[in-house]
Amino acid sequence: MTGTPDHKNADTGREHTSRSVSPYKAGLTCTCPNCGEGALFTNILEVKDRCDVCGFDLSAADPGDGAQVFVILVMGALCAIIGVILYGPVGLPPAVVAGVLFAMVVFGSLWMLRVFKALLIALQFHHDAREGRQEDIAHEKKEGDDT
Ligand SMILES: [Zn+2]
Numbered sequence: 656m657t658g659t660p661d662h663k664n665a666d667t668g669r670e671h672t673s674r675s676v677s678p679y680k681a682g683l684t685c686t687c688p689n690c691g692e693g694a695l696f697t698n699i700l701e702v703k704d705r706c707d708v709c710g711f712d713l714s715a716a717d718p719g720d721g722a723q724v725f726v727i728l729v730m731g732a733l734c735a736i737i738g739v740i741l742y743g744p745v746g747l748p749p750a751v752v753a754g755v756l757f758a759m760v761v762f763g764s765l766w767m768l769r770v771f772k773a774l775l776i777a778l779q780f781h782h783d784a785r786e787g788r789q790e791d792i793a794h795e796k797k798e799g800d801d802t
Contacts, residue, residue, distance in 0.1 A: 681774075682774025685773040696769065
């Protein structure tokens with residue numbers, strides 16, 4: 656059973672959805688966080704509105720700028736380390752080092768952006784994360800009155 660609402664979370668009052676797909680597996684394979692089979696992206700980085708396999712609504716997916724920050728930090732560190740190694744101990748000419756780093760930045764960043772964006776979306780759906788709504792505040796107040 657995947658993606659069917661089964662009960663409300665006692666803490667948040669939100670409808671909890673059980674998922675059998677690991678968010679990490681769905682993120683690394685860039686697949687639907689609900690079924691783990693349908694493709695998540697329509698092109699390189701654009702998220703589909705709905706899964707082609709299970710029909711899961713992906714329109715609420717909002718990874719924000721989180722993926723870009725991770726990619727900048729990880730690729731920046733990797734490129735600095737590899738650039739120093741290629742120029743120093745390996746002894747490649749500066750133009751070759753620049754070419755290798757350029758290819759690494761372009762292709763590595765695109766691949767990492769897809770993976771990190773898919774991972775953040777999968778984690779968002781796995782934890783039912785979303786913007787706070789008026790009902791959430793009302794639920795918190797009601798719960799506070801009970802104790
Ligand atoms: Zn799906």
